[in-house]
Amino acid sequence: MDCNIDPKSVVINVIRQKLLDWYDQNQRDLPWRRERDPYRIWLSEVMLQQTRVSTVIPYYERFLKVFPTLSSLAEADEQKVLKLWEGLGYYARARNLFEAVKEVQKTYGGEVPSDPADFKKLRGVGEYSSAAVLSIAYQKPLAAVDGNVVRVICRLFMIEDDPTKSITYKQINTTARKLLDLRRPGDFNQAMMELGAIVCLPRSPQCFKCILTKECLAYQKGKAEELPISKKTRPIPTIEYAAAIIIKERHCLLHQRDRSGMLGGLWELPAIEKRNRKKIELEQCFSSLLRNPVKLKKRTSLLNHTFSHQRWKVYVYPTESSNPVPDNKNNWCWANAEDISALPFPKIYHPILPDIISRLQTHLN
DNA sequence: AATACGGGGCC
DNA sequence: GGCCCAGTATT
Incomplete structure (x- = not known):
């Protein structure tokens, strides 16, 4: 050329x-x-x-x-x-x-x-x-x-x-x-x-x-x-992320994220994730996600985390004990404390995991 | 051609 | 809060 x-x-x-x-x-x-x-x-x-x-x-x-x-x-x-x-x-x-x-x-x-x-x-x-x-x-x-x-x-x-x-x-x-x-x-x-x-x-x-x-x-x-001249910056989307701690017999229900998307292949709590949206009916969303009624208790943690391209607002809710059975067994698991430490999680989870593990160990919930 | 994709470090 | 980092895949 x-x-x-x-x-x-x-x-x-x-x-x-x-x-x-x-x-x-x-x-x-x-x-x-x-x-x-x-x-x-x-x-x-x-x-x-x-x-x-x-x-x-x-x-x-x-x-x-x-x-x-x-x-x-x-x-x-x-x-x-x-x-x-x-x-x-x-x-x-x-x-x-x-x-x-x-x-x-x-x-x-x-x-x-x-x-x-x-x-x-x-x-x-x-x-x-x-x-x-x-x-x-x-x-x-x-x-x-x-x-x-x-x-x-x-x-x-x-x-x-x-x-x-x-x-x-x-x-x-x-x-x-x-x-x-x-x-x-x-x-x-x-x-x-x-x-x-x-x-x-x-x-x-x-x-x-x-x-x-x-x-x-x-x-x-x-x-x-x-030099070089810089590109124009993009607005940062806000991600509202609500997660449920569901525990049964010292195991916590976890979900593996879709491999093709953000944080693909990593694990998370059952979660409702919305970008730039208004409030949502959480209990209803969780119940539909898990094909089973879910009762939320009071929110235990709120984390705000700003990355380069995203602003996360993370809410974590313990649940009343129930027996949710996710539809697609492939992407779900019941993990004990040991399992959790072996699975890959997004960075945003690192402050939350110790709380979950201690709940598993102390029979809470 | 534009956008999504993590997380951290620096001003 | 914005910018940038030993970029690639997807749309």
Whole structure:
């Protein structure tokens, strides 16, 4: 495609070499940088999607202690995989990785395919992850363009258009391919990301320690911090969430959330969930949900929790003892205290679970 | 092309 | 309260 950013190849060569030299001297010592196993590189890239390095590190190490090899993960139980992902967010990543790893075991004999066409077919492997994993693990000459790279390139070449527009994104991608060092593609990709992560920051970029200020058009114009231009923000929906504690013989009724939706595959109390709606008749809703009359007692807890994209209002109601029998047995279970600690729950449940467990242990209800 | 998808850290 | 993070799948 036509690219009006056409820096002289001399500049390209200078940027490429400076960046690699800087990376060789200044890269952080991260767990996945010590690894050669493509499976481990892959796992790191999946965990790092939309997630900070500092958040990922403990999850990464814990995960690999339980599933040290691709084969061990391929033979795992999905609930245990989700439990290790608990709190990391974007749970589809865990389910997709699990499915993809089983596919690799079945179709590619347990070897992560090195052909980009094959690798990208796998669930959860997109343009970025494909380039990142294959360049790092197999030295494939693919440019990995993540949020860091977008920011670095927008600043280096003064791209003032919205990078989320596909035409602009193609320009950025073309530029990344021209910059790529074909002899050390994995290191070069990581160098770009590393610069974005520790020098070319979204806010307050540390230009005083950047080795590319002479080549950076945005810096020369004093506009580094303004780029890339940001997208418009979306309104945050409020989620009203009412949950019932239903206990029978030291077991608590739990429901597994639909795998395709939010917090898919995680467990929860029987709950009524409404977005941006008015009050609802809770007892009626619960009774209909459980195909059985439910008597609520006084609300015990109210949690307000604001995430990036949602504002949660959580109400928890103990119930009068009854014998509710959910329709679809597959997604329901009666869990004792031990079961509860083994099941994956959304983060919002962490303050509530101790209360539920103590109710089970003390015969309350 | 726009939206859904978690949770945390920082200003 | 807004922004952003080693993005991908779905609509």
